[in-house]
Amino acid sequence: MTAKIYDSKPLVRRMIEELRSEAEQFYKQHQRSACLTQIIVGHDAPAELYSRQLVRACQTIGLECITLTYPFETQEEELRAAVAMLSDDATTDGVVLLLPLPEHIRQRIVTEALHSQKDVDGLGPSNAGNLLLGFPNFVPSTADVVLTVLRDADIPIAGSHAVIVGRSNVGGKPIALLLMRHDATVTICHSHTQDLASVTSSADILVVSAGRPGLITADMVKAEAIVLDAGINTVNGRVVGDVDFATVKEKASFLTPVPGGLGPLTHLTLIRHILLGPR
Ligand SMILES: NC(=O)c1ccc[n+]([C@@H]2O[C@H](COP(=O)([O-])OP(=O)(O)OC[C@H]3O[C@@H](n4cnc5c(N)ncnc54)[C@H](OP(=O)(O)O)[C@@H]3O)[C@@H](O)[C@H]2O)c1
Known part of the structure; x- marks a missing residue:
């Protein structure tokens, strides 16, 4: 199978249009x-x-x-x-x-x-606590982008097994909590996870945010899985993700590229938080 490669450009254009209009409203008000x-x-x-x-x-x-x-x-x-x-x-x-x-x-x-109302990237304890409790809150932009892309691509979350690689406070942890909030069954992996491949291979939705170029190869991915790559790494002057794009695209059904996938949506999402408030 060859994966559908997510192109964030159409969504970027729609967000720019929507946010410009919101910014004008803000100015008028x-x-x-x-x-x-x-x-x-x-x-x-x-x-x-x-x-x-x-x-x-x-x-x-x-x-x-x-x-x-x-x-x-x-x-x-x-x-x-x-x-x-x-x-x-x-x-x-x-x-x-x-x-x-x-x-x-x-x-x-x-x-x-x-x-907490000015903590628009959800870094502080109040927003992080509200995320844990399931109350409206500002979440770190990268986590919000994961949700936005799944929705934009019409990928159902409820009932799926989502595996998150990485547990940082700005990456893996909020991504996992947001997907659980949307009724996924969530497993979080980190550097002490034993047999990472056997865990990632059980994912319907695999989100990788480890900061390790090429960590996830095709043999670690279930056939037809949804794979979102949040990694941004520079290798020999080139920006690459955490997923081995060339092999994983032949096995997954959906894959976000790096660059051009989640990254371009991050700043706009942060601006969205300022203009439209928390989720
Ligand atoms: N798309 C965006 O807008 C955006 C925004 C922020 C960051 N990023 C990118 O996302 C990546 C992660 O950033 P971060 O700030 O979350 O990094 P971080 O704080 O270094 O956290 C990395 C996480 O990955 C885990 N990990 C590292 N190596 C692993 C391995 N071999 N197997 C399993 N888990 C492993 C670590 O486990 P331990 O907890 O056990 O150490 C840690 O939880 C980076 O590439 C960064 O550039 C992207």
Whole structure:
């Protein structure tokens, strides 16, 4: 079988149109553009690339995007105070803390100071707790994108066995909770999972978010499975996912490519959170 390769371009176009109209409505209602503030601490090439892409996406839609850069030596208390100030600022509509943070800064301490209504990428304990409890909340954009793509492709979730590879707070964990919320039976795999192939081979829906290029090969995938690749890795200057595209496309029935699959939807999803609120 040759998989249907998901092309996110039509959905990207529809989202841009919808969000531009929402941004105009916001402007009319508030006499100003919606404003996202992103915070970067230290230097991390993937985070800086993500940040530039987010600035461009905000320009495309008509949002103001403010980037606050802090040196690596910034202390936890200083960052927490900055986040608390943005939480109280009436003209800031969303705040994104770009990861990774330096090791001396605890994400929990900083995100605790961010009001849940401005925590548009769902990093803080309040939004994460609401996700666990099944209440409306902001979820990390990548997790939201997984759901959006399954819906866009008319793939039923309820009753399916979804296997998620990766358990990070921004990737695997929220993806698993969202799919469980939509009635999938969910298994989460991580670096200590024994015989990963036997678990992934039982998936109707396989979502991979491990940051390991080519981790998932055809022999680890059930015939006609739905495979979503959330990995973004650079190998020899090329961007690749966590799924071995060439072999898995011959076995799965649906596959998201990297680049061009989930990635282009991530920034627009974050902007959607600011303009339309939590799911
Ligand atoms: N599409 C997007 O917009 C988007 C957004 C964010 C991130 N990403 C990409 O998603 C990937 C994951 O990012 P992340 O921030 O979640 O990474 P992370 O924090 O490093 O987490 C990686 C997860 O994968 C697990 N893992 C690593 N090697 C494994 C293996 N051999 N077998 C099974 N599980 C394994 C780890 O297990 P342990 O917990 O046991 O260590 C961990 O849970 C990266 O490629 C990143 O660039 C994409």
